[in-house]
Structures are given as structure tokens and as C-alpha cells.
Amino acid sequence: MIQFVTSALRDIKTVGSVVPSSPALSRALAAGVTAARGPVRVLEVGPGTGPVTRELLKRIGPDDVLDIVELNDDFVRHMEEQVLAPWRAAHPGRRVVLHHAAVQDADLRPGSYDFVVSGLPFNNFDSALVESILRSYIDLLKPGGELSYFGYVGAKVVKGAIGGNAGRANIGRIRAIEDGLFAAHAGTRTIVLPNIPPAEVRRLRKR
Ligand SMILES: C[S@@+](CC[C@H](N)C(=O)[O-])C[C@H]1O[C@@H](n2cnc3c(N)ncnc32)[C@H](O)[C@@H]1O
Incomplete structure (x- = not known):
């Protein structure tokens, strides 16, 4: 927790x-992987200190692959030392790879993932970056694969209100991009109240 707060205060954007x-939000984001059958490839983007990763690690089997992409140096170190090293020691031979990169620069194979689970704070980003990352997630999925990601309830209203004209326009574009993809890829949404703050999880199935 202290590690997360320290990094958050330094790199809030x-x-x-x-x-x-929270555990409830982490479970909601990872929920699709529970229902999976057969070997699957899973991509997690933005693990932070790893609450969602821990849920994914519980769900993957011996033939599955988990790729993780994290930008932040401190979180990469934390993930390697505190989350992945103990897990690998208990599960030798499993294929879990942590890529230290921004997802937009990471070397990932299009059309190769059954699940993409994203923790990125899209409402903090420029809309052009949100559009390019969300489209790259869809490209990375196999047909029928699932993208899950979250946003905080009310975040767009707050950001729109405090961000001036430019901030409001940016949030409006992000909303349009998300809603377009949601409609195009059979989206569902779930509100998770036990989280600070409450969050909405969106799940999209690639058509
Ligand atoms: C809201 S935190 C989520 C952390 C964690 N998944 C959780 O739910 O507690 C966002 C995470 O995304 C990472 N991140 C932000 N931009 C990124 C990017 N372009 N590529 C990869 N990771 C990124 C941050 O460093 C941070 O770990």
C-alpha cells in the first residue's frame, strides 16, 4: 500500500x-478468465502493485501464458520481487512474462490474446492516446476474445467540470471512443461499489 501511494503521488497522471x-474490483476485472477453458493467453496492462495480477495468477493453468506490461520502474521492481518471484518459485515452468514498457511501445503479437485486462487510468490521458491504446487492445485479441477495463464512477463528470474547455472536450472524446467500441463489441458493464472510489468495469467481446 505504501509503495502504491508513494508512486501515485509522484506519477499521478x-x-x-x-x-x-480492491479485491472486489480485482475479481471483477479478472472474472472472464475464470470461465476460460483450454490453454489461454492473457495480457494484463498496468498491474501497479499487483492486486489484479494476483487474481489472474489464481486463475491461469499450467498451459496458459500471462504477459504483463508495466511502465513504472518502482512497480516493475515490486512486481518482480514481491509478486512474481514467489509465484514462480511455487509454479516452476509456468509462462508469466513482465514487460517493462509503455503498452503503446511493447512488442506484443496482434490477434494472439484470449483476454486483455487493463488497469490504465484512461480519463487522465489525452483522447488520441486512449483511442490508440483501446484500438490496439482490440487488435491484440483473437476474435471472440475479451477486453476488460475500468473507470471510476463519476470521474468523467468531475474531470469535465474541473478541466476547463480543453479538459471537457478531451473527456467528451474519450466517452465517444469508449461508447463506440462498447457498442461495436457487445459490451457489458458492472458497477463495483466496494472500491475507493466505486468503479465501473467494462467488458467487451471482440466481434
Ligand atoms: C490505476 S493504476 C492500476 C494499478 C493496478 N492494476 C490496480 O488496479 O491497483 C494504473 C497502472 O497503469 C500503469 N500505466 C500507466 N500508463 C501505462 C502505459 N502506457 N503502459 C503500461 N502501464 C501503464 C501505471 O504505472 C499503474 O501501474
């Missing part, structure tokens, strides 16, 4: 929150 996701 890319971290986007001062506390990690």
Missing part, C-alpha cells in the same frame, strides 16, 4: 489513483 484496486 499515469497511476491515476492513490490506492490499489
